[in-house]
Amino acid sequence: MYQDHDLREDLDPQETQEWLEALDGVLKNGGRARTAFLMKRLAKHAARAGTQLPSAITTSFRNTIEPSDERRMPGDLFMERKIRSMIRWNALAMVMRANDNNEGLGGHISSFSSSATLYDVGFNYFFRGGEKADLIYYQGHSSPGMYARSYLEGRIDETQLDNFRREVDGGGLSSYPHPWLMPDYWQFPTVSMGLGPIQAIYQAHVMKYQHSRGLVDHGDRKVWCFMGDGESDEPESLGSIALAGREGLDNLVFVVNCNLQRLDGPVRGNGKIIQELEGVFRGAGWNVVKVIWGRHWDKLLEKDKTGLLRRRMNEVVDGELQNYKANGGAYTREHFFGKYPELLELVKDLSDDDIMYLNRGGHDPYKVYAAYAKAMETKGRPTVVLAMTVKGYGLGEGGEAQNETHSVKKLGVEELKKFRDRFGVPISDEDLKSVPYYRPAEDSPEMVYMRKRREKLGGFLPARQADFEALKIPELDSFSAQLKTTGKREISSTMAFVRMLSSLVKDKEIGSRIVPIVPDEARTFGMEGMFRQLGIYSSQGQRYTPHDSDQIMYYKEDKQGQILEEGITEAGAFSAWLAAATSYSNHHYPMIPFYIFYSMFGFQRIMDLAWAAGDSQARGFLLGATAGRTTLNGEGLQHQDGHSHLMANMIPNCVSYDPTYSHELAVIIQDGMRRMYQDKENVFYYVTVMNENYAHPDMPEGSAEGIIKGLYCLAPSAVKKPKLKVQLMGSGTILREVEAAAEILKADYKVEADVWSATSINLLRRDGLDCERWNMLHPESDAKLPYVTQQLRGRQGPVICATDYIKSYGEQLRPYIESRYVVLGTDGYGRSDTRAKLRAHFEVDRNYIVVAALKALADDGLIALSVVSKAIKAFGIDTEKANPLYR
Numbered sequence: 001m002y003q004d005h006d007l008r009e010d011l012d013p014q015e016t017q018e019w020l021e022a023l024d025g026v027l028k029n030g031g032r033a034r035t036a037f038l039m040k041r042l043a044k045h046a047a048r049a050g051t052q053l054p055s056a057i058t059t060s061f062r063n064t065i066e067p068s069d070e071r072r073m074p075g076d077l078f079m080e081r082k083i084r085s086m087i088r089w090n091a092l093a094m095v096m097r098a099n100d101n102n103e104g105l106g107g108h109i110s111s112f113s114s115s116a117t118l119y120d121v122g123f124n125y126f127f128r129g130g131e132k133a134d135l136i137y138y139q140g141h142s143s144p145g146m147y148a149r150s151y152l153e154g155r156i157d158e159t160q161l162d163n164f165r166r167e168v169d170g171g172g173l174s175s176y177p178h179p180w181l182m183p184d185y186w187q188f189p190t191v192s193m194g195l196g197p198i199q200a201i202y203q204a205h206v207m208k209y210q211h212s213r214g215l216v217d218h219g220d221r222k223v224w225c226f227m228g229d230g231e232s233d234e235p236e237s238l239g240s241i242a243l244a245g246r247e248g249l250d251n252l253v254f255v256v257n258c259n260l261q262r263l264d265g266p267v268r269g270n271g272k273i274i275q276e277l278e279g280v281f282r283g284a285g286w287n288v289v290k291v292i293w294g295r296h297w298d299k300l301l302e303k304d305k306t307g308l309l310r311r312r313m314n315e316v317v318d319g320e321l322q323n324y325k326a327n328g329g330a331y332t333r334e335h336f337f338g339k340y341p342e343l344l345e346l347v348k349d350l351s352d353d354d355i356m357y358l359n360r361g362g363h364d365p366y367k368v369y370a371a372y373a374k375a376m377e378t379k380g381r382p383t384v385v386l387a388m389t390v391k392g393y394g395l396g397e398g399g400e401a402q403n404e405t406h407s408v409k410k411l412g413v414e415e416l417k418k419f420r421d422r423f424g425v426p427i428s429d430e431d432l433k434s435v436p437y438y439r440p441a442e443d444s445p446e447m448v449y450m451r452k453r454r455e456k457l458g459g460f461l462p463a464r465q466a467d468f469e470a471l472k473i474p475e476l477d478s479f480s481a482q483l484k485t486t487g488k489r490e491i492s493s494t495m496a497f498v499r500m501l502s503s504l505v506k507d508k509e510i511g512s513r514i515v516p517i518v519p520d521e522a523r524t525f526g527m528e529g530m531f532r533q534l535g536i537y538s539s540q541g542q543r544y545t546p547h548d549s550d551q552i553m554y555y556k557e558d559k560q561g562q563i564l565e566e567g568i569t570e571a572g573a574f575s576a577w578l579a580a581a582t583s584y585s586n587h588h589y590p591m592i593p594f595y596i597f598y599s600m601f602g603f604q605r606i607m608d609l610a611w612a613a614g615d616s617q618a619r620g621f622l623l624g625a626t627a628g629r630t631t632l633n634g635e636g637l638q639h640q641d642g643h644s645h646l647m648a649n650m651i652p653n654c655v656s657y658d659p660t661y662s663h664e665l666a667v668i669i670q671d672g673m674r675r676m677y678q679d680k681e682n683v684f685y686y687v688t689v690m691n692e693n694y695a696h697p698d699m700p701e702g703s704a705e706g707i708i709k710g711l712y713c714l715a716p717s718a719v720k721k722p723k724l725k726v727q728l729m730g731s732g733t734i735l736r737e738v739e740a741a742a743e744i745l746k747a748d749y750k751v752e753a754d755v756w757s758a759t760s761i762n763l764l765r766r767d768g769l770d771c772e773r774w775n776m777l778h779p780e781s782d783a784k785l786p787y788v789t790q791q792l793r794g795r796q797g798p799v800i801c802a803t804d805y806i807k808s809y810g811e812q813l814r815p816y817i818e819s820r821y822v823v824l825g826t827d828g829y830g831r832s833d834t835r836a837k838l839r840a841h842f843e844v845d846r847n848y849i850v851v852a853a854l855k856a857l858a859d860d861g862l863i864a865l866s867v868v869s870k871a872i873k874a875f876g877i878d879t880e881k882a883n884p885l886y887r
């Protein structure tokens with residue numbers, strides 16, 4: 001942090017004074033620009049002579065905008081204060097009443113109390129509604145303030161307010177912004193700290209991408225992100241700000257509510273969060289606007305000829321700043337101004353109350369307006385407004401600036417009275433006890449004023465539009481290349497996917513809506529051919545000749561590029577996917593994003609964002625590549641994924657598949673596009689693809705339904721009524737081990753097998769759970785039979801299931817399989833080796849599948865146990881080998 005300690009040691013004050021006076025002369029005659037020029041020249045000159053200058057990227061602890069440069073707020077300050085007071089009151093009443101009526105369902109007051117002005121100035125002058133609305137990421141736990149405003153606007157009624165946090169029976173208001181629960185209102189889930197800021201950055205980025213590609217004209221639409229100062233400690237909050245600076249996202253405005261407190265206490269008791277954030281954002285190329293002091297300080301600053309007040313402002317740490325508001329005017333006089341006698345003199349005419357009401361910038365509509373206006377004018381850079389506020393503003397002794405204020409849920413009657421009086425809410429002492437809501441008559445000047453402001457800005461906010469124009473999705477036969485065998489040619493399912501993607505981008509109806517997204521892994525997945533074909537989006541185009549420009553697949557960056565190459569940031573790439581995947585709603589322009597990544601760096605890395613994607617009703621495809629614990633030879637423990645499917649299945653509207661063959665992939669992707677974009681189902685897809693090369697068969701006739709439902713018989717045994725038979729099931733690359741096991745069983749053990757491809761054990765499980773539940777609730781009706789049970793019922797022999805995922809994945813089917821069921825899987829840490837070695841290590845190769853099948857037959861009393869022992873011996877399996885789960 002910048003500190004001016006070294007300025008105190010002045011060896012020659014007279015000389016200093018001469019220089020300062022000279023500079024004053026320049027300021028007076030030449031103006032600020034000339035002064036800045038001279039200073040830069042001087043700095044350069046001094047640096048050349050070897051003088052070490054402080055490399056400060058922070059400025060003094062002052063407002064960025066000088067009072068004389070402030071754009072003046074045009075509206076009626078007093079009217080707006082009245083409206084804001086009503087909003088404050090109703091937000092407080094809602095939380096208090098909800099807490100009285102329920103069993104402690106909670107709610108927050110203090111955060112919104114600190115940010116009411118920051119939002120109000122936005123709602124009155126800046127946030128545009130309607131078709132081309134600005135996109136606002138509200139701080140999650142400030143939601144009471146948004147509901148209170150909507151109530152005044154007549155969009156929410158008192159019953160709804162009373163049902164705050166009562167979401168189960170419908171009609172209640174969701175605790176925080178959740179589009180899943182209030183699909184016509186909230187757009188962005190933000191309450192998990194850090195997710196709002198990163199989503200907002202990539203939203204602004206994807207909007208520039210859409211605009212640049214000529215897909216959507218965004219005009220000067222803005223993305224506003226409101227966040228807490230405590231929230232800035234989340235890596236997601238600041239982790240992508242360099243992208244915003246680099247890409248010049250001038251459609252993005254961050255407003256950091258610097259109330260100096262988080263949940264437990266001060267954000268930076270011993271330092272200054274505003275200064276720290278200034279440095280970080282400035283370093284990332286942002287326009288930083290500090291709104292620290294309210295206009296009542298301006299008069300004092302004007303009188304501060306010696307600069308002592310400014311020095312005091314710089315010295316004081318956040319813990320002390322919090323104290324001033326917690327302890328009041330007399331304390332502030334003694335501890336802030338009292339440090340220097342000259343400062344005490346400066347405030348001698350102010351009463352303690354006057355000192356208490358020296359307001360902070362974030363509570364001063366004029367200062368906030370000036371800051372937002374500056375953000376609107378700024379071109380080529382994103383803006384961050386760092387606004388100093390007071391947490392629990394207005395709660396007085398009930399919580400203002402106190403460490404426990406975050407959790408305050410109600411005020412006592414005396415405190416309530418003070419709150420009412422401070423904000424002038426017309427409620428009598430008598431009525432006060434029931435904490436009633438307050439809404440003036442429809443034709444009152446306040447209501448008329450409020451509606452007019454919103455009309456002028458295009459309509460009410462927050463608002464989400466869920467519907468969109470359906471897309472025409474190509475029929476399955478347009479992927480005929482993927483449905484046919486590859487013959488002897490061996491390709492990976494990743495390659496099959498890339499081929500499909502290449503044909504999709506050429507589709508006349510939907511081609512331009514396809515968004516391939518990669519986090520610096522395109523070459524890993526064999527997608528580099530698309531670089532030249534589609535171009536990589538860059539707002540700057542390509543300002544250099546790529547070294548490989550003479551090659552067919554050169555690295556082409558382009559303003560109209562279709563690929564989003566986000567670099568090594570899974571959270572960023574996912575956020576870009578999320579912005580594209582919700583474009584149908586936020587921009588009324590459906591896009592079909594395909595984000596392909598190392599499956600291990602998928603859900604495991606960004607699960608909370610994926611959860612938010614579900615909440616947001618995202619539509620699109622996530623491709624977990626190099627999936628499975630043994631298909632990636634080499635790499636090892638941190639790379640080999642044996643559980644992403646279980647994580648995918650935790651998200652209710654995520655539909656997941658583990659296909660093996662090209663035709664399966666084609667059926668799944670075509671059906672997914674149909675469901676999401678034609679039939680408008682609220683789902684998104686997770687599909688795993690592998691990098692192991694093998695030949696792909698023709699699509700078996702009539703298999704589409706089974707592929708979609710999660711299971712179909714890929715290769716039924718040709719022998720009718722054999723003596724011994726098993727049902728072998730597998731998915732991903734392990735299905736091929738299953739197929740090989742079927743051949744060994746037939747050739748060496750005279751056991752026939754039906755081979756099943758389980759494209760989605762997750763979907764089979766969900767269907768099973770759904771049937772069980774229905775059957776429990778309808779005890780006397782005909783029982784519903786899960787799809788997997790229907791498929792396997794009456795089939796001869798035990799069922800063996802082998803996948804490249806931990807056993808819990810296959811285990812999900814146990815309740816629905818009526819015969820003996822044995823599951824093989826890859827429990828334990830991965831490690832680097834060849835595929836064959838790994839599959840033997842994890843006991844999922846063809847030999848183990850044969851052993852498992854024989855053991856199941858023996859347990860069913862159909863063959864002797866000694867047959868199993870012989871097989872174990874024949875395969876050379878070490879029976880005393882350590883369990884891979886523990887190795």
Ligand SMILES: Cc1ncc(C[n+]2csc(CCOP(=O)(O)OP(=O)(O)O)c2C)c(N)n1
Pocket residue numbers: 110111114141191192193194227228229230231232257259261262263267391406
């Ligand atoms: C990821 C995550 N961790 C923790 C929380 C719990 N939480 C809710 S609000 C809060 C404090 C927020 O402080 P700040 O960001 O400064 O916001 P303020 O309320 O002060 O405006 C915490 C820790 C959360 N919502 N999300």
Ligand SMILES: [Mg+2]
Pocket residue numbers: 228229230257258259260261262267391
């Ligand atoms: Mg805070």
